[in-house]
Amino acid sequence: MIPERLVAGWSGRRSARARVVPMPREALRPLAEVESARWIPRGGGNSFSDCAFLSDGLTLSSEGMDRILEVDSDQGSVLCESGVTNRALFHLLKRPEMRAWTLPVPGGTGQVTVGGAVAGDIHGKNHPAQGSYGNHVKALRVLTASSGEVGCSAEENPDLFRATVGGMGLTGFIRKVRLQLIPIPTQALQVQTRRIPNALQETIPLFDEEPGELQMAWLDLAGRRCRGIFHFSRPTSRPPRAPRRVLRLPIPRIALLNPWTSPWINLAIYHLHARLDRVVHPEEAHYPLDSVPGFQRAYGPRGFVEYQFLVRPGQAEEGLHRLVAAARKTPAFHCMVKRFGPHPPAGMLSFAQEGFTFTTLFVARPGVFEVLEDLTERLIPLGARFNLTKDSCLTSRQFEKTQPGLDEWRQVVRRWDPEARIQSNLSLRLGLKPW
Ligand SMILES: Cc1cc2nc3c(=O)[nH]c(=O)nc-3n(C[C@H](O)[C@H](O)[C@H](O)COP(=O)(O)OP(=O)(O)OC[C@H]3O[C@@H](n4cnc5c(N)ncnc54)[C@H](O)[C@@H]3O)c2cc1C
Incomplete structure (x- = not known):
């Protein structure tokens, strides 16, 4: 046992x-x-x-399933087992014959596995340019509940493919992934920032005013005024600086981030990041959080509640207003804003579609789930969608209302898992397989 x-x-x-x-x-x-x-x-x-x-x-x-099985440096394709991490793929790209290629969608941490990236159809700060992870997956080998291991792609078992990409592991165990890399002119990005003194009005227009391959706004929700820093990066022929040192601080599991410290920490970030201009390797530009491992412990033993939603471009400012109002009722210290472009969703349950997405870390304290349930109800009329890799508070009714591909996904998945044997605590909580 x-x-x-x-x-x-x-x-x-x-x-x-x-x-x-x-x-x-x-x-x-x-x-x-x-x-x-x-x-x-x-x-x-x-x-x-x-x-x-x-x-x-x-x-x-998938721990231990970490072999890279085939690399084609002419075509830029990689076949690997699903437990290979994005960091291991970046390592592969340091080989001289691979320097002309990069990962199309690295996501926000190098610890993510290729299998988890497909199942969550993850996105990065470059969605308008590259879409989501699934847009670059050529083929999968999936161990299903009913039919053993099968291959799927846009040509072979296309229904299973589109149900598996973004399907949260509920169609089967992804064993192997064939991924298409993208060519890059140089392995260096120039990262720049500028202040957003009045974030409620100025954040969304900045995504047009400061074009970049990577774009992201960090907003301070702890101070009295909502302000922020806009980050944007472009490829450059200048050499990148030496990799940043990883701060291996022994972060204790006590609430170092709290309503008293956070306004000061955010004030320091606002001033220190006001006008950065540096050239870094793409890995560093995509993974700023990986330089402080264990930073989540600074929220204390109760942790935090991650909350991510997406609204269409025309609703972005209103969505931000409603989010900030919720953060006045229960503490959240900052929020990240990204833009998504018009790429077709790669999977039936994929989160990404054209619009703006807001990711917020709410302090886990009594009453937070009531505030978030109320916020969700206020966002649904704006056409909001919610990210399943982050969610811990949706109800099944709210999910059904906000997920247009759910009926099609259920029809396909029922054929591959007729006894509903592949389940997670999330799928049971949201009733994703009601058969
Ligand atoms: C610091 C940080 C920053 C992040 N930034 C981003 C971001 O910018 N964009 C974004 O989209 N996400 C982001 N995330 C979330 C993360 O990318 C996703 O949750 C991703 O799915 C996690 O992959 P994992 O390998 O850790 O999988 P897990 O967390 O272990 O699993 C995630 C899902 O994938 C399924 N799964 C995992 N492996 C397989 C497999 N082999 N076969 C089938 N299903 C499988 C699981 O069943 C589960 O449903 C971030 C997370 C962190 C911690």
Whole structure:
């Protein structure tokens, strides 16, 4: 019998006891126990919600499935096992023959596995240029509940492919991924910033005024006035500076970030980041948070509640107003804003579509879920959508209202998993498989 252990989302919320086992690399079927059990795949555990574990069943980890199987430096394609991390792929790109290529959608941390990136159809700060992760996946090998291991792509089993990309691991265990890289002129980005003194009015127009391959606004929600810093980056032929040192600070699990300290910390960020201009390697531009490992512990033992929504371009300012009003009721110290371009969604449940997305870390304290439920109700009339890799507070009714591809996804997934054996705590909470 596999012993239970405590697992949680990256933010420390939604923990549960689960039986976690590594997925055997070569077996066509996973474990004898899986035949009769319910199960869910798990990658690097960087999701914030309850999507990557299952209390009553097996959590099958891709840990150890970390081989890069084929590299084509002429065509820029890579075939790898699903437990390979984005950081390992960046490492591969340092080989001399690979320097003309880069990862199209690196996401926000190098710890994410390729399997988790496909299942969450993750996005980065460059969505208008590159779309989401699934837009660059050429083919998958998936271990399904009903039919063993099958291949899928835009040509082969296209329904399964579109249900698996962004499908939160609920169609099967992704064993292998064939990924298409993108050519780049140089392995260097010039990162610049400018202040946003009046964030409520000035943030959204800045995405047009300061064009860049990567764009992101950081907004201070802790101070009295909502202000921020706009980051934008472009490729450059200048050489990148030496990689930033990783600050291995022993961050204690006490609430260093709280309503008293955060206004001062944000004030320092606002002044120190006012006019940056530096040339860095793309990995550093995409992963600023990775230079402070364990920073989430600074929210204390109760952690935080990550909340991400997306609204169409015309609703972005109103969405921001409603978010800021919620942050006045229960503390949240900052928010990140990104723009998404008009790429077709790669999967039936993909989060990304054209618009603006707002990601906020609310302090986990009594009453926060009531405020967030109310915020969700206020955002739904604006046509908002919510990111399942982050969610810990949607109800099934709210999800059904906001997810147009859900009926089609259910029809396809029911064919591949007729007994609804692949389940996570998230899928049970939201009733994603009602058969
Ligand atoms: C600091 C930080 C910054 C982040 N920034 C971004 C960002 O900018 N953009 C963004 O989109 N996300 C971001 N995220 C979220 C993260 O990219 C996603 O949650 C991603 O899905 C996590 O991948 P993982 O390998 O850790 O998978 P896990 O968290 O372990 O699992 C996530 C989902 O993928 C499924 N899954 C994992 N492996 C497999 C597999 N082999 N087969 C089938 N299903 C599988 C799981 O069942 C689960 O549903 C960030 C997370 C952190 C911690």
